[in-house]
Amino acid sequence: MVDSSHGFVRDRRGCRHWGPYGAAGLLVRRGQRLLLQRRSWRVHHGRTWSVPGGALRAGESPWDGACREFAEEVGEVPPLRHLHTLVDDHGGWAYHTVVADLAGPEGGPDRAEPPRRRRGDGEGSAYRWCTVAEVGALRLHPGFAASWPALVAVLEGTE
Template sequence: MTLTVDTSRGFVVCAHGCRHWGPHGAAGLLLRHDGRVLLQQRAPHVHHGGTWSLPGGALHAGEKPRRGAHREASEELGGLPRIRHHATHTNDHGRWAYHTVIADTLEPFAPGRGDGEGTRTRWVAPGQVDGLRLHPDFADTWHHIATLIGGRR
C-alpha cells in the first residue's frame, strides 16, 4: 500500500501580510453556462464560512492550477461536466497565489452532493455576483474575472 502525504494543508502568510489556506497556493473553477456562472456558498466550518465563492481549494506540492481546480471542484460538486477551458486568472500575493480557472460547460450541469465544504450552489448572472456576501479574496478579484468573462460590472 502506498501512502500519499497531503501537502495542501495549513495556513501561510503572503508577502502582503494576509493569511491564506494552502502552502502551495490555491485554485478554483469558475464554470459558465448560458450566460451564468456557478458559485458555491461555503460551509460554516471552513475558512470564511457562509460566503460565496468558487468550488476550489489548496494545491498540492507541484500540482498545476488547472489540475488542482478540477480536482477540488470535482470533490466539492460531486463530479464535473464536460468542459472547455476559457482562461486562467492568477491573483499573485507574493509567496502565495490564487488561480481562477474559467471554463464553459458543454452541457447543462446540476451539481451533486460533494464533500461538505459547500452548503449549496447557485447559477447566477455575472451582474448578480456583487449582491452576494462574497469570500473576501473572491470579492477582491471579481472585477478582473468579470472582465475576462465579458460580464463587466
Template sequence: MEDIPTWVPVVALALSDGAGRWLMHRRPAHKQHGGLWEFPGGKVELGEIPRDALVREIQEELGLTIASDDLEPAAFADAGIVGAPVILLYRCARSSGPEPRALEGGAVGWFTHADISQLDTPPLDRELARALSGTGHRGGPS
C-alpha cells in the first residue's frame, strides 16, 4: 500500500459569543471556496494533533487565542470520497485577545443558527451547522 493519505484532516471552530451567535469566516476570493462562509480553521499539519492545529489556525487566521483544554468535540463531516477533507468541529465558549479579525483576508461575523442556514457555505460546513444546531446528524455527506 502506498503512503498516500486517504483523507485530509481539517479542524474547525464553533466559537459562541454567549448570546446564541457563532463566529463564521468568509473565505478570501482567491482561495478554494472563495467568498463562501465557513467555520474558521484549517488543515492539520503532519505531526500535529487536531486540537493543537486548531489553536494554531485560529491564532493565524483570526488573531484569537484559544486553549486546547477549552475545546469540546462537537461534530464532524466528510464527503465520503477518498482524498477529500474530513472536518472535525470543536465547540469553544471563550477566547482571548482582540475582537476576531480576518488576518488572511475575507471577513468575519457573528451569526445565529438561522442566519448561518441562509449563508453561502461549502457543503461540509452546512452539515456541521445542522449538527451544531441539533437539526442534522453528525458526520457523513450532505
C-alpha cells in the first residue's frame, strides 16, 4: 500500500510543504509541563525543538494523525484528553497542533507518568518536559515558533 502522506505540495503563496493533506503534531501537557521533541539533525530544520508530528494521510483527522505520528516518533500514546486544535492555515495547506492533557491517575496529571519511550523512527533525537517559560529559551522549529504565541494563549485559557 502506498503511503498517501508522502510528497511535497505548494501553498497559495508558493511555499513548499511536506504532506499533500497537511500535517499535525501533538503537544502533550502534564500539569504545567509540555512534552517537546528535539528534531534529529537529519530532518528539515534539524536540531530545533517542536512537537512530535508529521504529514496527514488521506482522510485522516488531525487528532488521529497527531497520535499516529506521536506513536511513530515517541512510542505508546498515553491516555489523553483533547483540549484544543490550533490550525496554522497556509492557504491550501495547514499544520494542526493538537493540544492534549496527559490523563493521569487519581490526583491529576502532575502525578502521571510520562509516556513510555521507545526507539522511534529517528526523526526525534531527544524529548523533554518544559514549562512555558523554558520553551521560550529553546531554539524552536520556525513553524512551531510562529505558532507559539497562539499556543500560549490556548494553554493559558485551558488551565
